[in-house]
Amino acid sequence: GAGVSQTPSNKVTEKGKYVELRCDPISGHTALYWYRQSLGQGPEFLIYFQGTGAADDSGLPNDRFFAVRPEGSVSTLKIQRTERGDSAVYLCASSLQASGYEQYFGPGTRLTVT
Amino acid sequence: LAKTTQPISMDSYEGQEVNITCSHNNIATNDYITWYQQFPSQGPRFIIQGYKTKVTNEVASLFIPADRKSSTLSLPRVSLSDTAVYYCLVVLLSGGYNKLIFGAGTRLAVHP
Numbered sequence: 001g002a003g004v005s006q007t008p009s010n011k012v013t014e015k016g017k018y019v020e021l022r023c024d025p026i027s028g029h030t031a032l033y034w035y036r037q038s039l040g041q042g043p044e045f046l047i048y049f050q051g052t053g054a055a056d057d058s059g060l061p062n063d064r065f066f067a068v069r070p071e072g073s074v075s076t077l078k079i080q081r082t083e084r085g086d087s088a089v090y091l092c093a094s095s096l097q098a099s100g101y102e103q104y105f106g107p108g109t110r111l112t113v114t
Numbered sequence: 115l116a117k118t119t120q121p122i123s124m125d126s127y128e129g130q131e132v133n134i135t136c137s138h139n140n141i142a143t144n145d146y147i148t149w150y151q152q153f154p155s156q157g158p159r160f161i162i163q164g165y166k167t168k169v170t171n172e173v174a175s176l177f178i179p180a181d182r183k184s185s186t187l188s189l190p191r192v193s194l195s196d197t198a199v200y201y202c203l204v205v206l207l208s209g210g211y212n213k214l215i216f217g218a219g220t221r222l223a224v225h226p
Contacts, residue, residue: 004157031211033214035214035216040218041216041218042199042201042216042217042218042219043157043158043214043216044216045213045214045215048211048213050210050211055210055211056211056213091157091158092157093157095212098210098211098212099210099211099212100212101146101148101160101163101205101212102160102163103160103212103214104160105156105157105158105159106157107155107156107157108155108156108157
């Protein structure tokens with residue numbers, strides 16, 4: 001079946017611009033997670049959604065980062081006034097239930113801020 | 115959440131068994147041990163999870179001693195396609211969900 005998909009696969013933007021990254025989770029998965037991964041590091045947790053609500057956004061680095069999941073399926077990570085330090089791979093994952101021990105990751109969006 | 119320590123890198127050859135050991139000295143009673151695998155340009159993929167003793171699936175085995183302060187991921191007869199980064203995580207169901215905290219992982223290189 002279809003896995004988690006993310007678009008775009010690559011995004012190059014200029015410093016100060018606004019970007020949106022999209023995640024399509026596996027159908028029926030109620031839990032959705034966003035991570036950020038810098039080169040040579042493991043993924044870093046950003047935010048977790050249960051249904052439509054952000055149940056834990058403690059990993060968002062600052063208020064330039066925001067994520068939504070209005071209908072409980074597709075999610076969008078939004079970054080305002082991008083900075084070069086935001087350059088990373090942004091990963092999305094979903095799981096059938098929040099208590100499930102297996103998260104299914106998408107291939108990620110590579111964001112480059114010039 | 116318990117901190118994990120694992121080798122930065124390992125090398126092996128095709129057909130060998132690879133054991134990656136992870137230490138988690140301050141693991142709590144309700145924590146589970148989980149391993150993920152990540153290939154270049156892909157997201158991590160769940161391999162195996164266990165609480166104690168031994169767990170085996172079609173991909174790997176996980177050995178956890180009685181004190182649970184360490185765990186060993188065993189990959190039988192590796193091939194070139196097993197070259198990847200392997201992450202050991204201690205996972206606690208907290209706030210109704212499993213929060214994954216990744217370290218830097220172990221970079222496994224399998225040589226012909």
